[in-house]
Amino acid sequence: MTESAALELTPWELASIAAGLFAVDPAGCGGVALKAHAGPVRDRWLELLRGLLPASAPLRRLPLHIADGRLLGGLDLAATLKAGRPIAERGLLAESDGGVVVAAMAERLTPATAGRMAAVMDTHEVRLERDGLGMRLPTRFGVVALDEGVAEEEQVPHVLSDRLAFHLDLIPVSTREVAPPLWTAEEVSAARQRLAAVETGDEILEALCGAAVSLGIASLRVPFLALRVARAAAALDGRDTVSQEDAALAGRLVLAPRATMLPAAEEDNEEPQEQEPPPPEDTPQEEQPEQEDQDPADMDKPLEDRVLEAAKASLPAGLLAQLKMGAGSRSRSSTPGKAGALQQGNRRGRPVGTRRGELRAGARLNVIETLRAAAPWQPLRRAHALAEDPEGSRRGPRVHVRRDDFRITRFKQRTETTTIFAVDASGSAALHRLAEAKGAVELLLADCYVRRDSVGMIAFRGQGAELLLPPTRSLVRAKRSLAALPGGGGTPLAAAIDAVRELAESVQRRGDSPVAVFLTDGRANIARDGATGRAKATEDALAAARELAGRGVKTILVDTSPRPQRSAQELARALEAQYLPLPHADAASLSSAVQTATG
Amino acid sequence: MAFTFPFSAIVAQDEMKLALLISAIDQSIGGVLVFGDRGTGKSTTVRALAALLPPMEAVEKCPYGCAPDQPAGLCPSCQHLGEGETPKSHKVPVPVVDMPLGVTEDRVVGALDLERALTQGEKAFEPGLLARAHRGFLYIDEVNLLEDHLVDLLLDVAASGENVVEREGLSVRHPAKFVLIGSGNPEEGELRPQLLDRFGLSVEISTPEDLKTRVEVVRRRDEFEKDPEAFIARWQEHDAALRDKILAGRDLLPDVVVPDAALERAAQLCLSLGTDGLRGELTLIRAARALAAFDGDREVSDAHLKRVAPPALRHRLRRNPLDDAGSNVRVGRAIEELFGA
Numbered sequence: 001m002t003e004s005a006a007l008e009l010t011p012w013e014l015a016s017i018a019a020g021l022f023a024v025d026p027a028g029c030g031g032v033a034l035k036a037h038a039g040p041v042r043d044r045w046l047e048l049l050r051g052l053l054p055a056s057a058p059l060r061r062l063p064l065h066i067a068d069g070r071l072l073g074g075l076d077l078a079a080t081l082k083a084g085r086p087i088a089e090r091g092l093l094a095e096s097d098g099g100v101v102v103a104a105m106a107e108r109l110t111p112a113t114a115g116r117m118a119a120v121m122d123t124h125e126v127r128l129e130r131d132g133l134g135m136r137l138p139t140r141f142g143v144v145a146l147d148e149g150v151a152e153e154e155q156v157p158h159v160l161s162d163r164l165a166f167h168l169d170l171i172p173v174s175t176r177e178v179a180p181p182l183w184t185a186e187e188v189s190a191a192r193q194r195l196a197a198v199e200t201g202d203e204i205l206e207a208l209c210g211a212a213v214s215l216g217i218a219s220l221r222v223p224f225l226a227l228r229v230a231r232a233a234a235a236l237d238g239r240d241t242v243s244q245e246d247a248a249l250a251g252r253l254v255l256a257p258r259a260t261m262l263p264a265a266e267e268d269n270e271e272p273q274e275q276e277p278p279p280p281e282d283t284p285q286e287e288q289p290e291q292e293d294q295d296p297a298d299m300d301k302p303l304e305d306r307v308l309e310a311a312k313a314s315l316p317a318g319l320l321a322q323l324k325m326g327a328g329s330r331s332r333s334s335t336p337g338k339a340g341a342l343q344q345g346n347r348r349g350r351p352v353g354t355r356r357g358e359l360r361a362g363a364r365l366n367v368i369e370t371l372r373a374a375a376p377w378q379p380l381r382r383a384h385a386l387a388e389d390p391e392g393s394r395r396g397p398r399v400h401v402r403r404d405d406f407r408i409t410r411f412k413q414r415t416e417t418t419t420i421f422a423v424d425a426s427g428s429a430a431l432h433r434l435a436e437a438k439g440a441v442e443l444l445l446a447d448c449y450v451r452r453d454s455v456g457m458i459a460f461r462g463q464g465a466e467l468l469l470p471p472t473r474s475l476v477r478a479k480r481s482l483a484a485l486p487g488g489g490g491t492p493l494a495a496a497i498d499a500v501r502e503l504a505e506s507v508q509r510r511g512d513s514p515v516a517v518f519l520t521d522g523r524a525n526i527a528r529d530g531a532t533g534r535a536k537a538t539e540d541a542l543a544a545a546r547e548l549a550g551r552g553v554k555t556i557l558v559d560t561s562p563r564p565q566r567s568a569q570e571l572a573r574a575l576e577a578q579y580l581p582l583p584h585a586d587a588a589s590l591s592s593a594v595q596t597a598t599g
Numbered sequence: 600m601a602f603t604f605p606f607s608a609i610v611a612q613d614e615m616k617l618a619l620l621i622s623a624i625d626q627s628i629g630g631v632l633v634f635g636d637r638g639t640g641k642s643t644t645v646r647a648l649a650a651l652l653p654p655m656e657a658v659e660k661c662p663y664g665c666a667p668d669q670p671a672g673l674c675p676s677c678q679h680l681g682e683g684e685t686p687k688s689h690k691v692p693v694p695v696v697d698m699p700l701g702v703t704e705d706r707v708v709g710a711l712d713l714e715r716a717l718t719q720g721e722k723a724f725e726p727g728l729l730a731r732a733h734r735g736f737l738y739i740d741e742v743n744l745l746e747d748h749l750v751d752l753l754l755d756v757a758a759s760g761e762n763v764v765e766r767e768g769l770s771v772r773h774p775a776k777f778v779l780i781g782s783g784n785p786e787e788g789e790l791r792p793q794l795l796d797r798f799g800l801s802v803e804i805s806t807p808e809d810l811k812t813r814v815e816v817v818r819r820r821d822e823f824e825k826d827p828e829a830f831i832a833r834w835q836e837h838d839a840a841l842r843d844k845i846l847a848g849r850d851l852l853p854d855v856v857v858p859d860a861a862l863e864r865a866a867q868l869c870l871s872l873g874t875d876g877l878r879g880e881l882t883l884i885r886a887a888r889a890l891a892a893f894d895g896d897r898e899v900s901d902a903h904l905k906r907v908a909p910p911a912l913r914h915r916l917r918r919n920p921l922d923d924a925g926s927n928v929r930v931g932r933a934i935e936e937l938f939g940a
């Protein structure tokens with residue numbers, strides 16, 4: 001199609017355009033998810049944005065562990081105690097009205113904080129229902145979410161990123177590419193004036209919606225954001241109607257980064273991909289008769305094509321391959337069940353006494369203990385106050401509370417368990433073993449509402465180990481991922497143990513405790529480097545096992561061979577694992593064995 | 600001033616809208632659970648419902664919003680009213696209370712009034728979200744991520760209709776009758792069966808697939824954002840008509856007859872699906888009756904049953920983790936068998 005010059009933009013140019021458009025309509029565009037390392041490039045981009053916003057607009061930084069009181073507003077406790085009457089403080093979101101909130105390390109933002117921000121962005125007001133205060137403060141702001149995430153599971157909470165029009169990636173940009181802004185603050189300000197008058201034709205709307213569908217973007221917020229961006233682009237260009245170029249630009253900036261599938265031709269890589277057994281030599285499978293028609297009719301709309309073309313031009317190079325692998329649909333919910341937050345310490349769980357402490361983020365004041373701590377000192381303090389100010393103390397508070405008196409409730413939270421099944425899918429018994437392991441996974445999940453535990457599954461066969469089911473709590477998801485399982489081939493035990501260790505480490509990083517369950521006969525025949533040979537393979541496996549044991553991961557080894565194997569026992573010893581010979585391991589006994597073991 | 604998107608302007612999602620409307624007609628149906636993807640308008644619809652509902656009469660200055668015509672209930676602030684004394688009352692909007700994720704227990708049940716404790720050294724009770732939701736709706740977004748101790752608490756209150764607070768040296772009982780509305784994304788975790796059962800109706804929604812509908816959703820949202828006042832004004836008539844329909848339905852509700860044939864049909868349907876307990880049948884009948892009232896019919900017919908059966912039953916099927924057939928399919932099959940295609 002048309003290879004216009006506009007399609008060849010460097011990441012910096014794209015980011016620079018996005019900054020301009022965002023500055024025109026911060027609240028309308030929602031914001032920017034900025035993937036970048038902390039450094040000069042990111043700083044320059046923020047400076048550039050600052051320059052384009054009106055001088056009076058607040059640009060506030062949102063620290064990661066902001067307390068609700070500061071985020072939404074609440075009772076200013078210190079001032080209240082001093083004054084003896086309630087004094088409210090406005091939160092950061094209300095203070096940012098008309099400006100931009102910069103959320104640092106947004107990939108570690110708690111779902112709760114993100115959820116609160118999202119609610120305020122949706123309703124354009126802070127509804128304060130805290131500390132006996134009831135207030136409604138209107139506020140409109142844009143958000144810049146600074147994303148320094150490295151691993152795949154570190155992402156800006158979806159609830160927030162879904163509301164941010166621009167998803168930019170500045171990681172590949174070097175300092176040399178950084179260029180001055182494309183517009184002046186005056187131009188942006190003029191565009192802001194013009195914005196309300198900008199008209200959008202229906203064909204633009206339809207094209208954006210159509211393109212979003214073709215790119216596999218389910219959320220309806222996205223085409224809506226694209227529309228706002230197209231309008232800002234028109235305003236910035238000094239026009240009163242949205243042109244096709246504006247729509248194409250919006251497609252490129254807003255739609256492309258969220259694509260979960262490729263338009264048109266390669267339609268068929270939707271969800272089924274995840275369950276599909278990867279064929280032996282990794283050749284992509286072609287046949288997939290279901291649900292790929294219905295599109296051709298929609299495809300001959302020239303404008304939609306342009307939007308798609310523009311979007312496609314900026315799809316990252318690796319995306320095609322990724323989508324083929326089904327990674328697109330996986331990353332959509334790459335943190336299954338995690339959104340419930342795993343904050344530990346002084347927030348939730350079972351109260352276990354109190355301690356002296358500061359009223360910091362999330363700390364909960366235990367009023368009775370605080371008053372009790374303050375009680376013995378009352379006569380002394382009253383006398384003291386009287387001596388200082390004979391008039392004032394009579395009107396002053398009846399109870400004198402000092403900072404030292406604050407008592408914080410401590411909570412103990414049971415850490416959640418993530419059970420990782422590593423299933424030997426090699427050889428002839430593979431299919432049976434896999435089916436039973438799958439059954440056990442589902443039984444465990446069906447049973448774990450109360451325990452709030454999650455389950456993941458790794459299968460190993462042939463040349464390596466494969467993560468079939470990332471740790472999840474969702475039965476729906478487990479069923480989908482485990483619908484069809486591959487089997488047969490060699491036994492790469494070392495690779496499997498390594499894969500389990502990596503997964504277990506990531507579970508530990510999240511603050512959960514992993515439990516690994518191996519279903520194998522322990523007879524390795526593929527070494528770490530992929531070579532066949534029993535001796536080397538066993539040696540590698542034992543080495544990997546000792547490494548895993550060193551991580552302090554609780555391990556169970558279920559020996560699935562018809563009669564207990566020495567190899568499996570040796571492996572269990574190396575793993576420091578509990579050894580369970582279960583020759584006829586079926587789903588029910590497996591899940592109950594795991595439950596007793598992890599109990 | 601913030602504006603609420605008008606209920607009648609919400610495109611598609613008919614099952615969710617219907618479920619909310621009939622639970623507004625008959626509160627005893629027991630709440631609505633909405634499961635679906637993000638960005639499908641779950642929260643928008645629930646918040647729109649708040650604006651749609653006709654205001655209710657409540658005792659002035661009562662923190663629990665007691666109904667003035669009700670004989671002295673549990674509410675501690677209305678209890679000391681003398682016999683025959685009618686309290687002053689005023690019209691208030693029906694509360695639709697948002698329960699945010701990560702809410703603390705003391706905010707939900709109520710706790711010692713911190714301010715008064717600290718400034719005046721007084722022991723006073725500060726009502727929580729449950730108190731504010733009394734006679735209205737309690738909306739929990741991401742209900743499947745709710746912490747367990749809160750779930751337990753909700754189960755107890757929802758079942759008994761009163762909130763008992765025994766903490767921090769306080770001992771308070773107050774009424775808390777509300778309609779529970781929950782929403783969530785099933786991919787992020789399952790809901791505890793006890794809580795699932797507590798919801799009268801369950802709705803599964805997804806983003807509209809059809810391009811025209813999608814365009815319409817975005818168009819209306821855009822119009823609303825551009826000029827909310829004009830947009831609300833344009834839909835005011837529709838909302839008012841819907842409000843009248845709810846009021847008329849509430850009036851009609853006691854007069855709606857459930858014929859024996861309908862009762863039998865409901866029982867047969869539940870039997871063939873093997874739903875646990877009697878709650879399913881009860882909900883099915885109540886929902887069908889509310890739907891009949893909403894439609895202005897004086898008798899529950901098969902058509903009503905057929906429409907409400909999926910939301911009333913789909914979450915009550917005995918689950919079999921190894922059975923892949925979705926509950927939607929199973930309910931659909933049973934309805935077809937019973938009522939004919």
